[in-house]
Amino acid sequence: MNYPVNEVFETIQGEGTHTGVPAIFVRLQGCPVGCAWCDTKQTWEVLDENKVSAEQVIQVDGTIGRWADHTPQSLIHAFEQKGFTAKHVVITGGEPCLYDLIPLTLALHRLGFSSQIETSGTFEIQCADAAWVTVSPKINMKGGLKVLEQALNRANEIKHPVATEHHVEELDRLLEGIDCSNKTICLQPISQKSRATALAMRVCIERNWRLSIQTHKYLDID
Numbered sequence: 001m002n003y004p005v006n007e008v009f010e011t012i013q014g015e016g017t018h019t020g021v022p023a024i025f026v027r028l029q030g031c032p033v034g035c036a037w038c039d040t041k042q043t044w045e046v047l048d049e050n051k052v053s054a055e056q057v058i059q060v061d062g063t064i065g066r067w068a069d070h071t072p073q074s075l076i077h078a079f080e081q082k083g084f085t086a087k088h089v090v091i092t093g094g095e096p097c098l099y100d101l102i103p104l105t106l107a108l109h110r111l112g113f114s115s116q117i118e119t120s121g122t123f124e125i126q127c128a129d130a131a132w133v134t135v136s137p138k139i140n141m142k143g144g145l146k147v148l149e150q151a152l153n154r155a156n157e158i159k160h161p162v163a164t165e166h167h168v169e170e171l172d173r174l175l176e177g178i179d180c181s182n183k184t185i186c187l188q189p190i191s192q193k194s195r196a197t198a199l200a201m202r203v204c205i206e207r208n209w210r211l212s213i214q215t216h217k218y219l220d221i222d
Ligand SMILES: C[S@@+](CC[C@H](N)C(=O)[O-])C[C@H]1O[C@@H](n2cnc3c(N)ncnc32)[C@H](O)[C@@H]1O
Pocket: 031, 037, 038, 039, 040, 092, 093, 094, 095, 096, 118, 119, 120, 121, 135, 136, 159, 161, 188, 189, 190, 191, 192, 214
């Protein structure tokens, strides 16, 4: 199975329940969802003219939508070549659930890595049972509500980006009928705005939800 990979890098997971965990990030290219505030717009298009060699994507370049084909084996080989020591692999994008992640997550688990998927819930989630799934629901976007409901049921964590009360109300409506007893619910302020952060903190305290801060942006790391 080939995956279009935009970048691979080792850092600290900056968001959600696993904040602070050393992690290898695999960012896949391609996302049709189109969030206005998306911080990785360079990953939206998979253009033939931006195809590069497999070696070139084993480092960060957040400016261009370059991508290369990788298999699970070539990715794991690259981790070894780079001397990465993290044992947690975050598969993000772009929208990683455009692709069947079962071969990749199974290959990682066989070698003792844990895996985590960052997804918008707009495509069917195909991954190993042991993968930790973070759904950051994108409402009223392309992709049906049926798929989103399946994604929310599969989620280990629901991490909702918020800027206004409207986003909290949207989440409330979305969670009606979903059993959240074994899920962590996080609010993540959009783009480090102080009003968004104040709103997220207040609602988290009221509801006993978790605050997810994009800590890597405050630390100025990848
Ligand atoms: C770039 S997305 C890639 C994965 C997937 N497409 C998704 O949306 O979950 C990774 C995470 O960053 C969040 N995100 C993107 N732009 C953001 C921003 N400007 N402020 C806060 N969170 C943001 C998304 O909601 C998601 O939780």
